[in-house]
Structures are given as C-alpha cells and as structure tokens.
Amino acid sequence: MIDADVHLVAQPRLDTLVTEFHSDVLRLGTDFAGTAWIGDIPDPVSGMMGPLYQRRAVDSQLFLPDTHWYTVGALDDAEVQVSVGLLQVPGTKQGTQGLIGAIADPQADFFEHPEQDDRVGLCLTLRGEIWSNVGLSYRITVLCRREALIP
Numbered sequence: 001m002i003d004a005d006v007h008l009v010a011q012p013r014l015d016t017l018v019t020e021f022h023s024d025v026l027r028l029g030t031d032f033a034g035t036a037w038i039g040d041i042p043d044p045v046s047g048m049m050g051p052l053y054q055r056r057a058v059d060s061q062l063f064l065p066d067t068h069w070y071t072v073g074a075l076d077d078a079e080v081q082v083s084v085g086l087l088q089v090p091g092t093k094q095g096t097q098g099l100i101g102a103i104a105d106p107q108a109d110f111f112e113h114p115e116q117d118d119r120v121g122l123c124l125t126l127r128g129e130i131w132s133n134v135g136l137s138y139r140i141t142v143l144c145r146r147e148a149l150i151p
Contacts, residue, residue: 006060007041008124010034013066018143028149032064032122032140035087038103039133049133058103058128061111064140067121069113074148075120080140082108082124087135103128108140119150 011033018029038058040049070078084106103126113119124138 005039006058006062006126007037008034008062008065009037010064010066013068017146026146027143028146030068030142032066032138032142034064034138036062036084036124036126036136036138037133038126038130038136042135049135054131055101056130058126058130060127061109061123061125063111064122064124068142069119069121069150070110070144070148071118071150072110072120074145075110078142078144078148080108080142082106082138082140084124084126085137087137101128101130101132101134103130103134103136106138108142 014031014033016029016031018027019025020027037049039056042049084103105127107125109123109125110120111123113121122140122142124140126136
C-alpha cells in the first residue's frame with residue numbers, strides 16, 4: 001500500500017561475469033540501478049519536484065522494469081546487495097528545505113512471475129512515512145550462478 005505515486009526510472013542494467021576470490025568460480029553479477037520518484041516527478045525544466053506537503057505512508061514492492069528472470073532452484077547461494085540514497089527533497093515556499101520523514105530498511109526481494117511458477121524477478125521494497133515528495137537513487141547487485149538466469 002502506498003499513499004503516494006511512485007515512478008521508477010531505470011538506468012542501463014550491467015551484466016558481468018565475476019570470478020569468486022577464494023574458488024575461481026565464475027558467477028553472474030548484475031547491477032540494477034535507477035531512481036525512484038515518490039509522490040511526484042521532477043519538472044523537466046527546473047529538475048525540481050513540487051512541494052506537496054502531507055503525511056503519506058510508503059509500503060510498496062516496486063517491480064524493477066529491467067529485471068532478469070531467474071530459476072528459483074538455482075538461487076540457493078545467490079547474494080543480493082541493495083543501497084538507496086536520498087536524491088532530492090523539494091524546498092518549501094519559504095525557500096527552506098522540505099520535511100522528509102523516513103524511508104527505512106530498503107530491501108530487494110525475489111518475486112514470482114505472475115504466469116510462470118518457475119521464474120522469479122526482482123522487486124525493490126520501500127517502507128516508511130514521508131512528509132513531502134522524495135527522490136531516491138537505488139542500486140541492487142545480484143551475484144548468482146550463471147545457470148540461475150533464464151535467457
């Protein structure tokens with residue numbers, strides 16, 4: 001559930017083959033990155049989001065538009081890392097910085113394909129409470145066996 005609109009803007013996905021340090025095993029490394037605009041999108045001229053100030057709950061799983069599809073059984077040793085950073089909080093009409101609230105404990109979760117039980121993709125989970133529009137940058141890194149990827 002979310003009381004604010006969320007718009008994901010994905011950056012190009014980066015896929016690499018990574019050699020594990022201790023075993024020399026090749027694994028697939030994928031970096032998913034982009035921006036989550038919560039509550040509003042930036043004005044195309046100024047780049048700023050509108051100062052809509054109201055208390056809104058954020059509890060949402062956001063489908064990554066550039067997700068890979070993975071085989072569930074081959075993800076038993078997958079490693080996932082997620083980081084989220086504050087990109088923008090709009091200013092007030094008085095020219096001061098807006099109130100933000102909190103976006104706590106961002107997570108990356110695998111979710112089932114809606115039509116095929118043997119596939120999972122990635123969601124970015126955001127929870128918290130905001131007082132104004134917020135722009136967040138995100139980066140999710142998945143490291144897994146190559147056979148986990150469904151071409």
